[in-house]
Amino acid sequence: MFQNYAFTAAERFMRYVQIDTQSNPQSTTQPTTEKQKDLSRVLVEELKAMGIADAELDEHGYVYATVPSNVDKDVPVICFCSHVDTAPDASGTGVKPLLHRNYTGQDIALPDDPSIVISKADFPYLEQLTGHDIITASGTTLLGADDKAGVAEIMDAAHFLMTHPEVKHGAIRILFTPDEEVGRGTAKVDMQRLGARFGYTLDGGEAGSLEDETFSADGVTITINGVITHPGYAKDKLVNALKIGGELLARLPKTELSPETTNGKQGFVHPVRFEGIAERCTLEFIIRDFDTKLLKPKEDFLKEFTELVLEAYPGATFEFKVTEQYRNMKEVLDQHPEVVAHAKEAIRRAGLELKMESIRGGTDGSRLSFMGLPCPNLFAGMQGIHSMKEFVSVQDMNKAVETIVHLCSIWAE
Numbered sequence: 001m002f003q004n005y006a007f008t009a010a011e012r013f014m015r016y017v018q019i020d021t022q023s024n025p026q027s028t029t030q031p032t033t034e035k036q037k038d039l040s041r042v043l044v045e046e047l048k049a050m051g052i053a054d055a056e057l058d059e060h061g062y063v064y065a066t067v068p069s070n071v072d073k074d075v076p077v078i079c080f081c082s083h084v085d086t087a088p089d090a091s092g093t094g095v096k097p098l099l100h101r102n103y104t105g106q107d108i109a110l111p112d113d114p115s116i117v118i119s120k121a122d123f124p125y126l127e128q129l130t131g132h133d134i135i136t137a138s139g140t141t142l143l144g145a146d147d148k149a150g151v152a153e154i155m156d157a158a159h160f161l162m163t164h165p166e167v168k169h170g171a172i173r174i175l176f177t178p179d180e181e182v183g184r185g186t187a188k189v190d191m192q193r194l195g196a197r198f199g200y201t202l203d204g205g206e207a208g209s210l211e212d213e214t215f216s217a218d219g220v221t222i223t224i225n226g227v228i229t230h231p232g233y234a235k236d237k238l239v240n241a242l243k244i245g246g247e248l249l250a251r252l253p254k255t256e257l258s259p260e261t262t263n264g265k266q267g268f269v270h271p272v273r274f275e276g277i278a279e280r281c282t283l284e285f286i287i288r289d290f291d292t293k294l295l296k297p298k299e300d301f302l303k304e305f306t307e308l309v310l311e312a313y314p315g316a317t318f319e320f321k322v323t324e325q326y327r328n329m330k331e332v333l334d335q336h337p338e339v340v341a342h343a344k345e346a347i348r349r350a351g352l353e354l355k356m357e358s359i360r361g362g363t364d365g366s367r368l369s370f371m372g373l374p375c376p377n378l379f380a381g382m383q384g385i386h387s388m389k390e391f392v393s394v395q396d397m398n399k400a401v402e403t404i405v406h407l408c409s410i411w412a413e
Contacts, residue, residue: 001164001167001402001405002160002402002405005160005164007156007397007398007401008152008155008156008159009149009152009153009155009156009394009397009398009400009401010099010133010135010152010394010397010398012046012151012152012155012156013097013135013145013148013149013151013152013392013397014097014099014135015042016039016042016144016148016151016152017095017097017137017143017144017145017148018095018096018097019035019038019039019042020035020038020086020092020093020094020095021033021035021036021038021039021084021085021086021092021144021148021178022035022085022086022087022088022091022092022093023036023085023086023087023088023178023179023180023181023182023184024088024182025088025182025183030060030061030178030179030184030187030188031060031061031085031178031179032085032178032179032182032184033085036061036084036085036178036179037057037061037178039084039148039151040057040061040062040063040084040176040178041057043055043063043084043151043155043176044056044057044063044065046155047063047065047155047158047174050158050159050162051162052065052066052067052158052162052174054066055174058188058190060178060187060188061084061177061178061179061188062175062176062177062178062188062189062190063084063174063175063176064173064174064175064190064193064194065158065173065174066171066172066173066174067158067161067162067169067171067172067174068171069169069170069171070165070168070169071168071169071170071412073412075169075170075171075411075412076170076197076198076411077170077171077172077173077195077196077197078170078171078172078173078196078197078198078199078200078407078408078411079172079173079174079175079194079196079198079199079200079373079375080154080157080172080173080174080175080199080200080201080202080404081154081174081175081176081177081199081200081201081202081364081365081368081375082147082148082150082151082153082154082176082177082201082202082203082380083147083150083151083176083177083178083179083180083181083185083203083364084147084148084151084176084177084178085178085179085180085181085182085185086142086144086146086148086181087142087146087181087385087386088181088182089142089386089387090141090142090386090387090388091140091141091142092141092142092144093141094140094141095137095138095141095142095143095144096112096137096138096141097135097136097137097138097143098110098111098135098136098137098138099133099134099135099394100133100134100135100136101133102131102132102133103126103129103130103131103132103133103134104130105120105126105127105130107119107120108134108136108391110136110137110138110139110388110389111138111139112138112139112140113139113140113388114139116139116388116389117389118136118384118389118391122384122389123383123384123389123391125205125206125383128206129393129395129396132393132394132395132396133393133394133395134391134392134393134394135391135392135393135394136389136390136391137388137390139388140388141388142385142386142387142388142390143390143391143392144390145380145381145382145383145385145390145391145392146181146203146380146382146385146386146390147180147202147203147380147382149202149380149381149382149392149397149400150201150202150203150380150382150400151176152397153202153380153397153400153401153404154174154176154202154404156397156401157401157404157405157408158172158174160401160405161405161408167405167408167409168409168412169408169409169411169412170408170411170412172408173194173195173196175189175194175196175199177189177364180203180363180364183325183326183362185364185367186364186367186368186371189368189371191371191372191373194373196373197373198336198339198373198374198375199365199368199373199374199375200343200365200375200376200377200378200404200407201363201364201365201368201375201376201377201378202377202378202379202380202400202404203363203364203365203377203378203380204357204359204377204378204379204380204382205379205380205381205382205383205385206355206379206381206383206396207352207379207381207393207395207396207399207400208347208352208353208354208355208379208399209355209356209357209378209379210340210343210344210347210354210355210356210357210376210377210378210379211356211357211358211359211363211376211377211378212329212330212333212340212356212376212377213290213328213329213330213333213358213359214290214326214328214329214330214358214359214361214362214363214365214366214377215267215288215289215290215326215328215359215360215361215362216288216289216290216291216292216295216326216327216328217286217287217288217295217324217325217326217327217362217366218286218287218295218299218322218323218324218325219284219285219286219287219322219323219325220284220285220286220287220299220302220320220321220322220323221282221283221284221285221319221320221321221323222245222248222282222283222284222285222302222306222318222319222320222321223280223281223282223318223319223321224241224244224245224248224276224280224281224282224283224310224316224317224318225241225279225280225316225317225318225319226238226239226240226241226242226244226278226279226280226281226313226315226316227239227315227316228278228279238278239313239314239315239316240278241276241277241278241279241280241281241316242276242277242278242281244281244309244310244313244316245274245276245281245283247309248283248305248306248309249271249274249283251305251309252269252271252305257269257298257301258270263360265290265358267287267288267289267290267291267294267295267298268287268288268289268298269285269287269298269301269302270285270286270287270288271283271284271285272284272285272286285302286325287299287302287322288360290328290358291328292327292328292331299322302320303320306318306320325362326362326366326367326370327366327370328366329363329365329366329369329370329374329375329376331369332369332370332374333369333374333376335374336374339374339375339376340376342407342410342411343376343378343403343407345406345410346403346404346406346407346410347403349402349403349406349410350399350402350403350406351399351402352399352403359377363377365377378400378403378404379396379400379403380392380396380397380400381393381396381397381399381400
């Protein structure tokens, strides 16, 4: 099917990453940064140039488009989804993508900062990429493979389907979202407009990987109210909220319950933000576990722990707020086994070894699954995400394109 096809994913990707689309967790707008739309506008124009007439960008930064069905039977509408934003963890401004052809197994020192080295010691997956063409950034920014690799792969798959009418498929909906990296990727998605029955995000790592399980996630905000007075006359009166917050953080468990001490199916309690003044401070935590029932015991522990710390500070009070963030997609996907089964078969048809994985995190697919669109996560090839060591294999990207096309065929069969 693909013998004579000139894949466009890598060429598209190297253009897309040069457009800064970093999202901003402190912003209250949707999208959180207007510059995310700079890439979305490019995608709409390219989709229209392929002949996809209904491609559109809405005011919230979502791109919707349809590859029309070319069969006369009833086939469920399938959606492929990726996010255009890059993570706030490293700069996304002035990305210079570099193509390293025919990788031979050596460490890759990035030219703009040779101290940043992509090595097999850090990334054992490189062992499998000998002979591949690898794209990296230059050493001063992230690359943006998370998730512009997924975006480019969906675009290339759409291009393939539009130019190969002999490949039979039902209606395919394309969705590109903003703000996934700051947890708001589905906040304003219009499910009625999307009109899909099942979906797949392309936001995963190694070629052949399929993720049908994520963390369940809550956020906790603890606000500590101290007792404020002039520091010159503060003896036996002042209770400093910042010191209470600092003590709370310092007394968290050192050998358990944190991201740095857990792996596999273990959950955690993780402080992500601390700010304030002597009078009042705020601590933000993320609570994660694969078993939704285990979130509340972690939250109860944190609340009781806070009460214990405050016992030593008469007059100080605290507020404790829990916010649901997302839930384990497996709870939904287990009710629709064909969604994952078809993805497994598509990966097999692409000639890859299946790697079933659980995500120690979440994707747009976590929320979409609970919004009525059962949505596992397919590989996009990205490695070293959210860092200046980020990279992706061109051949892995092309295999993702093949997997998408096979999936479209399988649903039509």
